[in-house]
Amino acid sequence: MKKRFGYFTDNGREFVITTYNxxxxxxxxxxxxxxxxxxxxxxxxxxxxxxxxxxxxxxxxxxxxxxxxxxxxxxxxxxxxxxxxxxxxxxxxxxxxxxxxxxxxxxxxxxxxxxxxxxxxxxxxxxxxxxxxxxxxxxxxxxxxxxxxxxxxxxxxxxxxxxxxxxxxxxxxxxxxxxxxxxxxxxxxxxxxxxxxxxxxxxxxxxxxxxxxxxxxxxxxxxxxxxxxxxxxxxxxxxxxxxxxxxxxxxxxxxxxxxxxxxxxxxxxxxxxxxxxxxxxxxxxxxxxxxxxxxxxxxxxxxxxxLLCKTTVETPDKYVNYLVNYWYKYQTISARILSRNAYYQQAAAYGFRDQLQDTLTLLLVDYGWAKRQIIEHAKHQFSDGGVMHWWHEHNDQGMISRHSDTPLWLVFMVINYIKETGDYKFLEEIVPFYDKGEASIFTHCELAIKRVLKKFGRRGLPLFLSGDWNDGFNGVGIKGKAESSWLAEFLYLILNEFSTLCKIIGKNRKAVLYRNKAKRLRKNFNEKCWDGKWYLRGFTDENATIGSHRNKEGKIFLNAQSWAVISGIAPRYKARKAIISAEKMLDTKYGPALFLPAYKNPDEKLGYISRYAPGTKENAGIFMHAVTWMMIAECILGRANKAYKIYIKTCPAYRGLDPNRSKTEPYVVSEWIAGPDSQFFGEGWNSWLTGSAAWSLRVVLDHILGIKATYDGLKINPCIPRKWKKINVKRYFRGSIYEISINNPHRLSRGIERIIVDGKQIKGDIIPLFNDGKTHYVEVFIE
Incomplete structure (x- = not known):
C-alpha cells in the first residue's frame, strides 16, 4: 500500500517520496x-x-x-x-x-x-x-x-x-x-x-x-x-x-x-x-x-x-520487518554514532550515556565496534568514578557530568556486552581514566557504582543531583537533598546484574556485597515510594513529592512505573498495579505520555522541564525513549497485545499513514511526539537523533520476539501478538548463526511447549552455546 507522500520498497531498503510538498x-x-x-x-x-x-x-x-x-x-x-x-x-x-x-x-x-x-x-x-x-x-x-x-x-x-x-x-x-x-x-x-x-x-x-x-x-x-x-x-x-x-x-x-x-x-x-x-x-x-x-x-x-543484515526478522507485520532489519539500526549508526547530527538538533559531541545506549545496536552488528565504543567511554571516566557528560572528538573537551545516572550506563553496557559476546577477559583490560591513572574495565564499573552509592538521601534513596535520566529536572536537586525513585530502580537493576557477574567470575564477596545493597535499596524504595496505586517519581530538595496523586501537575510518571517492572524492584502485585495505573492515566491516541498533567508554568524548584511548552519534549510529551521502556514492562508482565498496541501507535511507519499529523519521516524514530497538553498533539519532533531507535530495536528482538542474550546462551521467551502465527528470525550470536522459527498455531501470546535445536529437543529455554561458526536451526513451539 502506498502512503500519501511515499512508500517503502518491497524489500524495505528504500523509502520513496513521491512529492516535494x-x-x-x-x-x-x-x-x-x-x-x-x-x-x-x-x-x-x-x-x-x-x-x-x-x-x-x-x-x-x-x-x-x-x-x-x-x-x-x-x-x-x-x-x-x-x-x-x-x-x-x-x-x-x-x-x-x-x-x-x-x-x-x-x-x-x-x-x-x-x-x-x-x-x-x-x-x-x-x-x-x-x-x-x-x-x-x-x-x-x-x-x-x-x-x-x-x-x-x-x-x-x-x-x-x-x-x-x-x-x-x-x-x-x-x-x-x-x-x-x-x-x-x-x-x-x-x-x-x-x-x-x-x-x-x-x-x-x-x-x-x-x-x-x-x-x-x-x-x-x-x-x-x-x-x-x-x-x-x-x-x-x-x-x-x-x-x-x-x-x-x-x-x-x-x-x-x-x-x-x-x-x-x-x-x-x-x-x-x-x-x-x-x-x-x-x-x-x-x-x-x-x-x-x-x-x-x-x-x-x-x-x-x-552490517545490518547479520540479524533479521520475518514477522507478519511488514513495518516491523523493515524497521528491525534496516532502519532502526541504520538510524542509530548513521545519525547517532557516525554523525551525531540531524535537522532538528546538531549534537556533534559524544554523549556518555547516549552513545553507550546506542551500542545496544552495535552489539547486533559488530562486536569489535561495540567494544571500542565502551573503551572510549571508559576513557572519559574520572578516577573517582565520575564521568564526562559529553565531549568533542577532535579536541577531547566537553562537560563534566553532574547527573546522577550517567556513570551507571557504563556498567549497564559492559554487562550487556559480556552477555552478548562471552568475552569475560574484557573485564581485565586496562583502560586509562580521563584525569589520571588507569584501571581494569571491572574497576571502572565498580567505581561508577560506588560513586552513585555514596550519594544517597535521607530516605536511603539515590540523589537526583543535576538530573537523572530526565535532564529537565535540573532544579530539583541543586541543594543536594532531592532523591530519585527512577534512579533507585535503575541502580537496583545494576546492583543485581553486577552481583551476578561477580559471582560468575569468582568474586563471591563482592557478589554478596552488591546483592545486599540491592536488598536494602529495594526495602527503602517500596517503603518510601509507593503512592497507593503507583510509584512516586521522587522527592525535591524541599521534601515535596514528584509524581503523586497529591500533585496537581505531574501526578504520575511513566518511567517510575515501567522501571519498577524492568528492574524487578517492585513486588509483582504492585508492579502490575503501577502499570495498569500508567495505562489508565497516561495512554493516549498517539502513545503513553511521559507524565501527566504537564507543568503549565516555569518552576525553578523543578528545572527547565517546566519551561518547555506543556505537552512538549520532557514536559509531558510522548517521549519515545520512555515509550520503549513501557513496552518492555508490558512484555515482562506477559501483556503482549498491550505492548504491540503501543508499538503500533508510536511506530514511525504506522504514524506515516497520517503524515500531516505525524510530520516527520516514516522510516525513522522521532525523539518525542507532542502530548495531549500541547496544541500540536500527535506531531513528531526531533527525528533521527534519538536513542529510541536502539531501544525500539531491542523491544522487538529481546522482548516481543523474546530472543535475548544471556551469559549462558540465547534465551527464548516470546511475548507476541496473538495474531502472529509464524515468525522467522536470523540471529547472529557468538560467531554462529541461529535460524529460529517461532510457531504459534493456536494464536497464543506466550508459553513455550518445546524447543528443537538441530533436530533435537532441548531442556529449558536457553539455546546451548556452539561457538563453531556454523548455522544452527531452532524451532520454537508456543502451545
Whole structure:
C-alpha cells in the first residue's frame, strides 16, 4: 500500500517520496564517521568534517519549514532562456515528475522538467573526506537541448557560531586551478576557541565536466535584491570568475551540455576537504572517473547491507520487518554514532550515556565496534568514578557530568556486552581514566557504582543531583537533598546484574556485597515510594513529592512505573498495579505520555522541564525513549497485545499513514511526539537523533520476539501478538548463526511447549552455546 507522500520498497531498503510538498523536510544522513552530510528530499542540508558544529563545510541555518540552505544544481535551457532546479529547490518551479529515494547510505532524487530527466545519486565514500554526486541527464523531448548546468553551495568552513557573515568573509581565500575550486579560511575558533588559528584544511569542488566559467563571490552570484531562487548569474548566464579574499564565498561552476533527442549523459560532482592541493588532486583523479564513482557506490551499499543484515526478522507485520532489519539500526549508526547530527538538533559531541545506549545496536552488528565504543567511554571516566557528560572528538573537551545516572550506563553496557559476546577477559583490560591513572574495565564499573552509592538521601534513596535520566529536572536537586525513585530502580537493576557477574567470575564477596545493597535499596524504595496505586517519581530538595496523586501537575510518571517492572524492584502485585495505573492515566491516541498533567508554568524548584511548552519534549510529551521502556514492562508482565498496541501507535511507519499529523519521516524514530497538553498533539519532533531507535530495536528482538542474550546462551521467551502465527528470525550470536522459527498455531501470546535445536529437543529455554561458526536451526513451539 502506498502512503500519501511515499512508500517503502518491497524489500524495505528504500523509502520513496513521491512529492516535494511535505509538511517538513524528510532527510537522509550520509556519513563514514569522518565526513558526512545531510540531504533533504529537496536537496537541502549541509556538509561537515568530524564535528557538525565546530567544523562545518557548507552553510546551513536551521529552518525546517523553509529548508532553503543546501547544495544545489541549476539547469538552464539556453534556447528557451528558462531555468529550474532538478531537486525542486531552490528555484521551486513545478516539476513534471519527481521522486526521492532515501536508501541505506545513499539518496537518489529523480525529476523531469520540460523533457529533461535528471537523476542525482548522493553518497559518501567509505574512506574519503568527501561526497560524490552521480548525475544523469536524459533528453526525453524531440528536440536538441543546449543546457547550462550551475553548481551552487555556500562555503562555511568553521563553527556553527560564525553567523556574522560579512565579518567572516574577511578570512576566506578562494582559488581555481585545473578545473577545481579550492577554498580555505585563515580563522577558526572550533579547535581551541582562540582567535589566532587557521582552519586546518582546504575544501574543494569539482566535476568530471569541464567548466566553462565559475563564480566564487556570493554577492556577485545572487545579484542585488535577489535570492538563490532567482540568482542573477543563472538568469544572465554570466560569471565574474571572482577569486581571492575578502568576500563571502560560494561554490559555483558553469558547465555546458548538449543532448540530442533520447540522448543520456552522466557526470560526477565532488565536494570535500583535504590537507593540501596534492592530496585533493589525487582524490579527484580517482573519483572524477564515473566507473570508479559507481564502483564506490556499490561498495557503500554492500557495507550497509553486510552490517545490518547479520540479524533479521520475518514477522507478519511488514513495518516491523523493515524497521528491525534496516532502519532502526541504520538510524542509530548513521545519525547517532557516525554523525551525531540531524535537522532538528546538531549534537556533534559524544554523549556518555547516549552513545553507550546506542551500542545496544552495535552489539547486533559488530562486536569489535561495540567494544571500542565502551573503551572510549571508559576513557572519559574520572578516577573517582565520575564521568564526562559529553565531549568533542577532535579536541577531547566537553562537560563534566553532574547527573546522577550517567556513570551507571557504563556498567549497564559492559554487562550487556559480556552477555552478548562471552568475552569475560574484557573485564581485565586496562583502560586509562580521563584525569589520571588507569584501571581494569571491572574497576571502572565498580567505581561508577560506588560513586552513585555514596550519594544517597535521607530516605536511603539515590540523589537526583543535576538530573537523572530526565535532564529537565535540573532544579530539583541543586541543594543536594532531592532523591530519585527512577534512579533507585535503575541502580537496583545494576546492583543485581553486577552481583551476578561477580559471582560468575569468582568474586563471591563482592557478589554478596552488591546483592545486599540491592536488598536494602529495594526495602527503602517500596517503603518510601509507593503512592497507593503507583510509584512516586521522587522527592525535591524541599521534601515535596514528584509524581503523586497529591500533585496537581505531574501526578504520575511513566518511567517510575515501567522501571519498577524492568528492574524487578517492585513486588509483582504492585508492579502490575503501577502499570495498569500508567495505562489508565497516561495512554493516549498517539502513545503513553511521559507524565501527566504537564507543568503549565516555569518552576525553578523543578528545572527547565517546566519551561518547555506543556505537552512538549520532557514536559509531558510522548517521549519515545520512555515509550520503549513501557513496552518492555508490558512484555515482562506477559501483556503482549498491550505492548504491540503501543508499538503500533508510536511506530514511525504506522504514524506515516497520517503524515500531516505525524510530520516527520516514516522510516525513522522521532525523539518525542507532542502530548495531549500541547496544541500540536500527535506531531513528531526531533527525528533521527534519538536513542529510541536502539531501544525500539531491542523491544522487538529481546522482548516481543523474546530472543535475548544471556551469559549462558540465547534465551527464548516470546511475548507476541496473538495474531502472529509464524515468525522467522536470523540471529547472529557468538560467531554462529541461529535460524529460529517461532510457531504459534493456536494464536497464543506466550508459553513455550518445546524447543528443537538441530533436530533435537532441548531442556529449558536457553539455546546451548556452539561457538563453531556454523548455522544452527531452532524451532520454537508456543502451545
Amino acid at each position: 511535505l509538511p517538513r523536510p524528510w532527510i537522509n544522513i550520509l556519513s563514514n564517521g569522518r565526513y558526512g552530510f545531510l540531504v533533504s528530499h529537496t536537496g537541502g542540508g549541509f556538509s561537515w568534517l568530524i564535528d557538525c558544529n565546530l567544523n562545518r563545510i557548507t552553510k546551513w541555518y536551521q529552518d525546517v519549514f523553509r529548508d532553503m540552505d543546501g547544495r544545489y544544481l541549476y539547469i538552464k535551457d539556453i534556447d528557451k532562456n528558462e531555468y529550474w532546479s532538478p531537486t525542486y529547490k531552490p528555484v521551486m518551479k513545478k516539476l513534471d515528475y519527481y521522486e526521492c529515494r532515501h536508501g541505506l547510505g545513499y539518496t537518489v532524487i529523480k525529476s523531469r522538467y520540460r523533457g529533461i530527466e535528471t537523476e542525482i545519486t548522493y553518497f559518501v565514500p567509505r574512506k574519503e573526506s568527501m561526497e560524490i554526486w552521480i548525475v544523469r541527464l536524459k533528453n526525453m523531448s524531440k528536440r536538441k537541448r543546449n543546457l547550462e548546468i550551475y553548481t551552487f553551495l555556500e562555503w562555511w568552513l568553521g563553527t556553527i557560531y560564525d553567523i556574522d557573515r560579512q565579518f567572516h568573509g574577511l578570512f576566506y581565500d578562494l582559488w581555481v586551478k585545473d578545473n577545481i575550486m579550492f577554498v580555505t579560511k585563515y580563522f577558526w575558533t572550533g579547535f581551541d576557541g582562540s582567535w589566532n588559528r587557521s582552519w586546518n584544511y582546504i575544501a574543494f569542488l569539482t566535476s568530471s565536466l569541464k567548466a566553462i566559467s565559475f563564480e566564487g563571490c556570493r554577492e556577485k552570484f545572487i545579484g542585488e535584491n535577489r535570492s538563490i531562487v532567482n540568482p542573477e548569474t543563472v538568469e544572465k548566464g554570466e560569471c565574474y570568475q571572482t577569486i581571492g579574499r575578502g568576500f563571502e564565498p560560494v561554490g559555483v561552476f558553469k558547465y555546458f551540455i548538449t543532448l540530442n533527442p533520447g540522448e543520456e549523459k552522466r557526470f560526477t560532482i565532488l565536494i570535500g576537504v583535504g590537507e593540501n592541493e596534492d592530496r585533493i588532486k589525487k582524490i579527484v583523479k580517482k573519483f572524477i572517473d564515473f566507473e570508479n564513482a559507481f564502483r564506490e557506490l556499490k561498495e557503500v551499499k554492500k557495507f550497509w547491507l553486510d
